Amino acid sequence: MGTKVKKVRIPKQFAKKVHDDFEGKNLKVRIFPRVPQDYIDFGLVSHVVAEKSAGLMVAISGSEVENRDYMVFSPLRIDQDENYYVTDMDPTVMVYNNEANIPKSSGVVRFHGKFEGRTEPTNFNISHSIKEIQNSTEYQECDFENAPDRYQKATHYMAHLFRTIYDE
Numbered sequence: 001m002g003t004k005v006k007k008v009r010i011p012k013q014f015a016k017k018v019h020d021d022f023e024g025k026n027l028k029v030r031i032f033p034r035v036p037q038d039y040i041d042f043g044l045v046s047h048v049v050a051e052k053s054a055g056l057m058v059a060i061s062g063s064e065v066e067n068r069d070y071m072v073f074s075p076l077r078i079d080q081d082e083n084y085y086v087t088d089m090d091p092t093v094m095v096y097n098n099e100a101n102i103p104k105s106s107g108v109v110r111f112h113g114k115f116e117g118r119t120e121p122t123n124f125n126i127s128h129s130i131k132e133i134q135n136s137t138e139y140q141e142c143d144f145e146n147a148p149d150r151y152q153k154a155t156h157y158m159a160h161l162f163r164t165i166y167d168e
Helices: 011-020 037-041 047-051 131-135 148-167
Strands: 005-009 027-030 054-063 068-081 084-087 094-098 106-111 119-123 140-143
Touching: 005 068, 005 148, 011 054, 027 084, 027 094, 037 047, 047 054, 047 068, 054 084, 054 131, 068 119, 068 131, 068 148, 106 148, 119 131
Parallel strands: none
Antiparallel strands: 005 106, 027 054, 027 140, 054 068, 068 084, 068 094, 084 119, 094 106
16 A cells, blocks of 8 residues: 655745745635645645545644644545545645744655544545536635534644654
8 A cells, every 4th residue: 555654845935835825823724626736736736636636625723832833735535435435635734833934844644544534425426427526616715613623633633643753
């Protein structure tokens, strides 16, 4: 199956762009109906994964204690579970140091993570096309605390994973 946890190089200019897009320290979640081209261009989401995804989740959640923001993104990858489609999340975390006002250059991606909501069913059975699922995703933006549970859990899971790998 390959490596389940992988350190990845997050280009600093990309992490800064995401942080600035969220206006920093704002606890937000955004769902894009398609994987934005920036994520593909920076090599953070493969075009093959993007083509098989029902969108992209991006979340930011700050830690006042650590004085940094955790920025998590994950394609909502379409998969099949028996007769229905599901969406799977393999999130990536990047971190912004608010004290130094700079992003860290490294992040972590987690494949097949163990957090509630990682895989969620859709209302589409296998007779539907992938395009129908993709076309059903709409742009959403909400405060972090009002976001669907799966996105909050993915963000907390990835923040914990980042601390485990880089802080210990």
